[in-house]
Amino acid sequence: MSAEPQALLYAIERELKVLSWWQSVPPSAKALASTEPFCLDTLTFPQWLQFVLLPRMQALIDSGAPLPSRISVYPMAIESCKLLAEDTRALEEAIARLDEALSGQRVSREG
Known part of the structure; x- marks a missing residue:
């Protein structure tokens, strides 16, 4: 497996930190147990x-298991970031690149 998915995960983490969205305290177990998409x-x-x-x-990645090949997080990123005042382009790009790396298909960028 190439290092690209790993690097893209780091890029997403970095952008969450740049935007000050990285949290030191996780949500409750109940919140994490949601069955709704995202x-x-x-x-x-x-x-x-x-x-x-x-x-x-x-x-x-750590277990060597296959990564998903059907992934589409970018459209949700675009919708979630639309109304925010912050410049989220770098985060959106990292997510688009992760979608592309895993699905093998080009993601149509908005804007």
């Missing part, structure tokens, strides 16, 4: 990235 009912999108996507992807 834990939409219990977490913000940045929380979902930090506490669900990144750890699950890292666990797959």
